[in-house]
Amino acid sequence: MIEIDSDDLLFLRNKIDLKKMTDLFPESIRNLPQANIPIKGLQAYLSQGTNHQIIFMQFSEDVEIAEHFHESQWAVVLEGKIEMLIDGVKKTFTKGDRYFIPSGIKHSAKIHAGYADITFFDQVDRYQQE
16 A cells, blocks of 8 residues: 655645646647746746737736736636726636726736636737747
8 A cells, every 4th residue: 555645645736736737728829929927827828919919828826916007908717716906896707707807997916826817918019928
């Protein structure tokens, strides 16, 4: 009989969770250029359009995003949870939810580890390739 202590079990669980995260997007998405977004624990793939960007994002750590604004943003949540303050109104979104932030509206977020989404930015230069 094999004995596994709690540290080994945690290590294995974390490896399995990371495997799930990397398998979330198909290879065709993972082959896109990575977006240069300096947020710890974020893996982001950039699909560049002529007048917009689509970012495929997944987070391995909890993250706080400070209040900011930009052109409009629409997203669909694939996994996990994000808590947002949008124009002074607190909202929570989980797997299957969609949200829209109009251009120029201030917003902030708490993103929980394991969160993933696909986000459309109505802005051609929101992010650059790594």
